[in-house]
Amino acid sequence: MRQLTKGNVAVVKGAILAGCRAYYGYPITPASEIAEAAALYLPQVGGTFLQAESEVSAINMVYGASSAGVRVMTASSGPGLSLMQEGLSYLAAAELPCVVVDVVRGGPGLGNIAPEQSDYFAIVKGGGHGCYRNLVLAPASVQEMADLTMLAFELADRYRNPAVVLTDGFIGQMMEPLELHAHISQAPEKPWAVRGTPETRPNVVTSIHLEPDTLEAHVRKLEGKYKLAEKLEPRFETYRTEDADVLLVGYGIVSRVLRSTVDQLRERGVRAGLFRPVTLYPFPARALKQEVDDVRLVQVVEMSTGMMVEDVRLTIEGRVPVEFYSRVGGNVPSAEEVRDHLLQRMAAPVA
Amino acid sequence: MSDYQVTHSKSRVFYDVFERKPELKHQTHYCPGCGHGVAHKLVAEAIEELGLQERTIFVSPVGCSVFAYYYFDVGNVQAAHGRCPAVATGVKRACPESIVVAYQGDGDLAAIGTAEILHAANRGEKITVFFINNAIYGMTGGQMAPTTLVGQKSTTSPWGRRPGNEGYPLHVAELLATLEAPVYIERVALCDNKNTMKARKAVRKALELQKNGAGFTFVEILSPCPTIWKMDPLDARRWIEEKMLPVFPLGVLRDRTTPQVEDSAIPQRTMAEALELEPLEAEAAELKHAQKAAGHSLALNMAGFGGQGVLLLGQIVAEMGMREGLEVSWLPSYGPEMRSGSAHCHVCLAEERIGSPLITHPDVLIAMNEISLRKFAPQVKRGGLILYNRSALPEGFSVPQARVVCVPASDLADQIGTAKVANVVLLGALMAESELLTQECAIAVLESTVGTKAKGAALIEMNRRALEAGREFMKKAATPVLH
Secondary structure: OEEEEEHHHHHHHHHHHOOOOEEEEOOOOOOHHHHHHHHHHHHHHOOEEEEOOOHHHHHHHHHHHHHOOOOEEEEEOHHHHHHHHHHHHHHHHOOOOEEEEEEEEOOOOOOOOOEOOOOHHHHHOOOOOOOOOOEEEOOOOHHHHHHHHHHHHHHHHHHOOEEEEEEEHHHHHOEEEEEOOOOOOOOOOOOOOOOOOOOOOOOEEOOOOOOHHHHHHHHHHHHHHHHHHHHHOOOEEEEOOOOOOEEEEOOOHHHHHHHHHHHHHHHOOOOEEEEEEOEEEOOOHHHHHHHHHHOOEEEEEEOOOOOHHHHHHHHHOOOOOEEEEEOOOOOOOOHHHHHHHHHHHHHOOOO | OOOOOOOOOOOOOEOOOOOOOOOOOOOOOOOOOOHHHHHHHHHHHHHHHOOOHHHEEEEEOOOHHHHHHHOEOOEEEEOOOOOHHHHHHHHHHHOOOOEEEEEEEHHHHHHHOHHHHHHHHHHOOOOEEEEEEOOOOOOOOOOOOOOOOEOOOEOOEOOOEOHHHHOOOOOHHHHHOOOOOOOEEEEEEOOOHHHHHHHHHHHHHHHHHHHOOOOOEEEEEEOOOHHHHOOOHHHHHHHHHHHHHHHOOOEEEEEOOOOOOOOOOOOOOOHHHHOOOOOOOOOOOOOOOOOOOOOOEEEEEEEEEOOOOHHHHHHHHHHHHHHOOOEEEEEEOOOOHHHHOEEEEEEEEEOOOOOOOOOOOOOEEEEOOHHHHHHHHHHOOOOOEEEEOOOOOOOOOOOOOOEEEEOOHHHHHHHHOOHHHHHHHHHHHHHOOOOOOOHHHHHHHHHHHHHHHHOOHHHHHHHHHHHHHHHHHHHHHOOOOOO
């Protein structure tokens, strides 16, 4: 049965279905409803909710809870994620699973509270210090806010690494039907956890490796996990790409806009298609490469001055022209505006 | 059999051989005369005596004691700089039966981790914090600490700590003693045998309190750092006595045996109940309208002042669409503007999956005030509809591309008895124009959303009348044009 649900609330419902029983967070617009829903629901099902004194503390509480082996999460928006970067580096280094939701708002600095996609570099490329990656999922609907949060818990446990749900103010704030299946995912056994029990007494959670050889081996181990994830975990979605001349590429809310743009372009006789990365790390490079075989133009649209477009260009390696269109400051491009931009571009002679 | 009897030995809470240590696995990495060795010993012995080894989780800081897990044969978690109390919070709340020890130095706890320690103490986290205060940064080579004494030289206060530039030594135990929640706070010193024995008692007491389920316990331990202080171990102990004690007086600052106030219990529900996975009785099953042709959709923009129920109206329409079996999206304006001025939302109803929830050219604009009308009317689709909450358009204002119906919704709502239902009057007007939304569904949604919130049959009745008033008004005003 479908419930009309806010994206931010769907995150918490999905998390609880995924067995998450601990939430540590700090309020920030436009992510606060996640903390509010966690505060409402988690204690009713025997879970822990705590509003921390800062995002720095929140992510370190997550570190502590994850050390003890529980499924745990936090959520924030850009400025808060900046503060959590330290913790994310430590979590990845100590191989601790957790789920972090970033409901991206306009930046840099205090910016504004309207949606942007400008945390891509900070989240997808690392953000904290050292050679580590976050596993990054980008929902495009309220349903996916729940579904991908659930998946994020599974991936986080599978790779013993932070998984980030990277979304934006629109997806967080909007309401859409949400259908929850009573599919409850179970956390795997975590024999490495420190629980204050005789069996777990020999365990240690740490991220310090003073000897260069030891640290190198550790970093290579992490690298191996990321290589495996790059092989197994890329996820993507396509729309009307079978005969496409022009391939639009966008994630999250922009992929929704581009879906409309594709229909509008086809009404005007342009054979357009959409490629939407669902995982931003690992980036679905192989799938994208295959999609561009027969296209004449790749049009990337982002609500940033150009971040994911770098991954698209690295993937396509100059085989097809890759153009970039962006809006920032909290402005979401309309389907019509992207359509008109492309129509103009296609009418103009190629330089 | 040996011809001697062991009467004193290393605590069993220490590993016999320090296997985690890269080299010299039989000795610690601490300098001769360092207070950490003594403090570790006191903590290990207390854990052993209280029978807590299996249950203990030791959270180590950044600083010389970062490698405490080389030595303590308990569960170990190493934390980022200053974050032990936050990490310990996460650990303890995940494992309430465990004994959680956070062990921190003065840079870690009193500088970078000030927020973490203060708030963990203020929440009364059931953890024990051992605070090693040696008035200097040891591991990084002798920089100034928050607890560095006035006039004390360090590599970053080469002229001695000058209060005008660097402020005064921070008195953490006293600071925490201003809080309500902590149950035990004491400052001790490792400056001579007598005081070390006092420290031993304090360490044990703190852990015993945690064992008994008491709240936050804290022991500040004044501790020698001969290497950085550039003293021999005996002089270092003397320096504590002569220089540190006058600044950091010893003693018990909090010892509360009275039980803490228990929070009231939060009612427990099953996951299905809590997440409302079961259908509510009041909610009707989704209605599938087979007669609707594919491709039907409606894009609405609703706008007005904050408080006019614009966002709620949008939610009601979206809920109705969902129950009619349609795909729907509701996208609000959000944030401070909700309080200070205008609010608006975009609602899409469609038979197919919805692309952009952001509407550039709506089929329908519901404008509840003049500002919204002027702002959004030009965006309405050619042949679209504007429902305007007034009896007439502003003078000289026209919208050539769309049909405008002036519905004096606020006036009609007033006649019904409350201005609050003006949005429902407009819903009634909208329904007169669209086959996508049905009367029975509207009533069901109003009962479950508006009705439940207000908990009043009277308000439900007013909503029914408002719905009807809107429909009636439209019947008189014009014939339907949409779909």
